Amino acid sequence: MRRRLCPHYSMENTMIKNASVTDFIILGFSNHPNVNLIMFSAFLCVYIVIVLGNILIIVIIYFDPALHTPMYFFLRNLSFLDLSYISVTLPKMLANLLSDNKTISFASCAVQMFFFLFFGITGCFLLACMAFDRYSAICNPLRYTVIMNKRPICSQLVIGAYICGSMNSMVQTSFTFSLHFCGSKKIDHFFCDVPPLLKLSCTDTYINQMVMFALSSLIIGTTALIILISYAYIICAVLQTRSVAGRHKTFSTCTSHIMVVSIFYGTLAFMYVQPSWLASPDKILYTVFTPLINPLIYSLRNKEVKEALGRALNKCMVFPQIRINSL
Template sequence: MATSNHSSVTDFILEGLTKCPDLQLPLFLLFLGIYVVTVVGNLGMILLIAISSQLHSPMYYFLSQLSFIDLSYSSVITPKMLVNFVSERNIISFPECMTQLYFFLFFFVIAEGYLLTAMAYDRYVAICSPLLYNVVMSHRVCSIMMAVVYSLGLFGATVHTSRISLLSFCGSHTVSHYFCDILPLLTLPCSSTHVNEILLFIIGGVNTLAPTLAILISYAFILASILHIRSTEGRSKAFGTCIHLMAVGIFFESITFMYFKPPSSNTTDQEKVSSVFYTTVILLNPLIYSLRNKDVKSALRRVVVGRQSS
């Protein structure tokens, strides 16, 4: 980071989710409950998949990675937000702000999108080429796919965060948000943000368009295969995997709404409402995927019964 460019900045003031004092405690309790459910649910999913041999398959490997990503970026944002609900001034230091931004971009904005793409490809192979599934989706292939997912997240987050850290913040230090997101930060510098906006458009466009097209193509083939399945049970099982498509649609719709417009066109209320949605509701994705999954329910039942009998 270029210290000389931001030497006048030691901290930022987060505007918070609301300025109404009467809502601080109810919102604190609400988001504390959501965070506890998120941590317990996602951590429980990771442990269940790790200890249950019947869940040692590519689909559940990716699901455990999704739980890890959701748990990680939730822990980057929510604890600071909870502290801000009960503190008089919502202050975050410059290094803390850049760290929060970095891991938010790394885990959520980029890595999760490509992970959802990998999960869509996994379902495509399972439904369209079931006889080749174990060969195509080998442990080595899955590991390489996850390495690519995290590498792309690392690259995008590093580019954006390093560019923002080079800006000169000599004006207002109040971030019109409850965490350090890229668009609210781009409204604060007194130096030009033109390069940052171009990078946001190019990198964000690629990281949204490429996964979206890959997922749509995968599910087009899946739908075509489903239509050739004659048994009602077979169709029901195949269509059950399409719940993934609903979560994907919610994810990319939120990303598109948030980041594909100039910072000057954002309104604080719209941005906060959208952010609350994609930083809380989407965190429950792994749980949603598992609600109708018989293998997960069976594995959980075995773990519970095993502990009771012991």
């Protein structure tokens, strides 16, 4: 592998010269004002839909007692992660589309990378927790309330997901920003991510690439394995069910989660578990697509969420009538 080394490089020089790097330039998508304006309008609409969709799911689950179950406790946290995940990158991208100043400070770049990785990897572990929840509900229905007791077990699983996400994020961010940046400051991307920053380093990035590949493979592989094993047991349990209606009901409760898992892991693996020569920043549009599609899947394909939304709308329609009659 090619090594990019600066003359007379030393650890002391790295610290001194990195201290002088005060900002980066995010190139984004295009330099044409008309194109940027169209993209700004499109992504602004997408961002509004993502924010409203995830907030709607969080509010419905919080206020509807029928949804106070472990499954929807995890879904509420997943919606919060999606909302936070997209808010780390998209607002800055929208600002850059309308501005000629596309700089981001060294510290802000590090913070953006940390939280992007943090929310993304935490989502991996949370999806694995949701798969385990479905396994417990379908394969151990009599012990489900004991296994997935909402307060201690579910809270511990969610906290564990956040801890694992933060540890991975700290390692990858610290490894990336310990590199020596002495050449171009232009990031060929629309936010601060690990692969485009590795390209800017004039030092050897072999260890960083191996660490990124190893951690990403370990996390994606482990959580995906948990999900696959959980659904293997679920499928075996469903096939043993003689009732056709029972099979359909069981599969319908898992369809939304399977779709979200397939989209999330497919795009994530394509970006981070592949040879570096295949990486392309343009393909990281999954950062927008995944948080957009998740609330649509869970709201349109989940019967209980649709019923809860209907009850909420009925209450909104009844309350104004009561107020008018009281006047």
